[in-house]
Amino acid sequence: MSTAPTVYDVAERSGVSIATVSRVYRNPDSVRAQTRERVLASARELGYVPSGNARGLASRSTGVLGLCFPDYSDPDAESEAETGAGDEADDDAAMLYSDQIIRGMERAARRHGYALLIAASLKGGPESLVAKVAGRVDGFAVLARTVPTEDLDVISRRQPVVMLAGPRESDDLDHLDHIEAANTDGQRELTRHLIEDHGLRRLAYIGAQESPDVDARFRGYAEACRAAGVPVSGEPDLRVAIMTQAEGARAADTLLDRPGERPEALLFANDQMAVGALHTLERRGVRVPEDIAVTGFDGIALSRLVRPALTTVRQPMRRMGEEAVELLVRRLTGQQDKQPVSMMLPVTVARRESCGCARGASRA
Amino acid sequence: MSTAPTVYDVAERSGVSIATVSRVYRNPDSVRAQTRERVLASARELGYVPSGNARGLASRSTGVLGLCFPDYSDPDAESEAETGAGDEADDDAAMLYSDQIIRGMERAARRHGYALLIAASLKGGPESLVAKVAGRVDGFAVLARTVPTEDLDVISRRQPVVMLAGPRESDDLDHLDHIEAANTDGQRELTRHLIEDHGLRRLAYIGAQESPDVDARFRGYAEACRAAGVPVSGEPDLRVAIMTQAEGARAADTLLDRPGERPEALLFANDQMAVGALHTLERRGVRVPEDIAVTGFDGIALSRLVRPALTTVRQPMRRMGEEAVELLVRRLTGQQDKQPVSMMLPVTVARRESCGCARGASRA
C-alpha cells in the first residue's frame, strides 16, 4: 500500500494535464471521448481514486451530510437478549430511535446524492464530537441534547444545522432549524383514551429529569387530566435519571410500594421504561392490563413484541430523518429563506394490549 | 453564513502563528496553558471549526471508516405497512440486514475513535459509489455484490477493504479480507431439523440466481438431504431474480401449481421471500405448518412478527459489523500481517412455528 496515485500520476501516464483528469471525474462530457477513455484507463491501471479531502478542500463542499446522536445504547436491552426464550437472542429486534432516523436520513440523502456520516457522542475535549462531524460535512442534524448548546451555536453560523426531536431548548438557539414530534398532542390523546375509554382515573406519570421531550409529553398528560377533571400535580409522579428498562423496572416497584391506593395506570415517557415495568409487574404477579394499565411512548419495535403488547405513541422517526435531510438540502441550495424553520410531525396512538384494548389485534 | 474562519483568522486574533492554533487542536499539552486558552477563546468567538478536509489532506487520514451497501429497500416491505392491522404502520419493525451491520460498525468504530460514513448504491458513472466513499475514509467495508469487483480490486490497493457477507467471489479478489456467516452450516442444520425432527422428505429450495450466498446455503441444504437419503437435484427447485416478498409470494404459487406431489416444506434462501410465501399460502388456504412447512434465512425482525413465526437461520449481522471494524483498525494500525483474513461467523437456527415447532414459544 505505497503512496496513493494522484491526478499528477494519472495526467502524466495519459499525456494530459491534471485539469483534464479532474474534468473527467466531475464533468465527463466536457472532455473528448477518446481522451476520457485514455484517462480512465490509466486511472484504472494505477489504482487511482480521487481524494475526497482534496476535492472538498478545493471545492468547499463535501457531498456528505451528518448526524450526531447520543450514545443511546441501553445496557438492559443487551441483557434482554439472554432473557429471551430459547435461542431468540433478539435484542436486534429493538430498533432504536436513532436507527430509524439514520435510515430515513440515509434514504433521503441518497436521493439527493449525498452520503451520510454518523457519529454518536462519547467523550469531550476541545475536539468534541460535533466539531469532528461538522468539519467533514456540508450540514448536519443533531439529536437533541447530544452536544453542548454553545457548540451548536458556534457551528450553526458556518453551516446548516437542524435539531431533531428536541424542542428548541433555550432562546440562544432560536435561529436553529428544528423538527420535533407532537409530543404533547400524542400524550394528551393517549391519556384521554385511558381516562375516557377505559375509565381509569388514578394515573401515574414517569419521566426523566431535564428532558424537554418529557416535559412536552407530561404537559399533554396534564392537559388531558385537567380536561377530564382528574387531579394532577404539576410534576411527573416520578423522575428517573435515564430512561432505561432497568429504571422503568425500578420505577414500577417504587410506585407500587408507595403508600396509598395503587395507581390504575402507569404512563411512561418512553417504551423502554414501560417494558422494564412490564417485567417487574409480571414478577410481582400484577396483571396487565387487568390490574394495572401500562403505556409507553416512541413506538419502538420492541413495544410490539412484548407481552402484553405495549400501548404507546408512535413517533415518525424515519420521516423525521427524511425531513431533516430535505431541510438541509434546501438550505444548502439556498432555496430556503433565512427564517428558521420549525416543524412538528404528527404522531399516532397505537392502542394495544397493555392498556386494555383488544387482544391479538396485531398481525403481521 | 459568510466565509468560514480559518486557522489564520484564529491565529491573528490571538496573536500566535497558525502552527500554534493547529497544535491546540491536535496536541493541547504541547502549548502553554495560557496560550491555549487564548486560542480557544478566539476560536469560540469567531465560530471556528477545523476543516476536516484540510486536515485530512495534510495528515493523510480522515478518522472515518465507511460502509457501502446495496439499495436493499424492498418495495413490498413498504406496502406491508399498509397491510398491517389498524395503525400498525410498522414496516419499521423490519430491521434490515444493513441496519444491523451499521449498528455494529458504528459502535465498534466509536470505540476506536472513528466516525462512520454510510452510502447505499444507486447509480453508476465514472464516479461510482465506492469511489465516493473510498476517497473520504481510511478504510471501509462493502456488502457483497454492492459494487463492481474491479472497482474493489483497484481500491483495495490503496486502503483496507473488507468484504462482508459475500464469500470471496472470484479469485481476483483473493487478497481482500472478508467476513461471512456460516451459510452452509446453517442451512444444513435447518434442513436436517426438517428431515429428522419433523420427518419431512419432499422439500423444495428457493433461491436467487447468481448469488454466492444462496449457493452456499443451497449447498448446505443439498448436503443435509444427501446425508439423510432424501433425493436432491444439483440446483434449487426455483430461482428468482430478486429475493423480495413479492417474488416469494409468486414462488409459492408456482411451486404449489406444479404438477406432481405438493412439497411438504418450502425452504427459502431468505426471510423476505418466506414471508411473501406465507401470505400466498394463507390466501390459498394452505395451512402452515400443518399442510406445509416454511423456512427462511437471515433472522430479520420481521421473521418473528409474522404469524406463524418464521423458522429461520439467524445471522450475526451486528457482530459482523463489529468484526469488520476491528479488522480495518488492525490493518490501519499495521498490527495485522499482510495475509488476507477470512472469517466465518457462526449462525444459529431459530426454531419457531412455521416448521411445526412449539407454538407460542417466543416471548419478549
Added chain:
DNA sequence: ATGAAAGCGCTAACAC
C-alpha cells in the same frame, strides 16, 4: 514553547 515555510491533492478561473 512557538514560528516559518513547504506541501497535501484537488478545483476553479482564466488563457489558449
Added chain:
DNA sequence: GTGTTAGCGCTTTCAT
C-alpha cells in the same frame, strides 16, 4: 477541448 496557475485550510518538518 485542454493547459496554467493559484489557492483551499490544514499538518509537518525544521528552526529558533
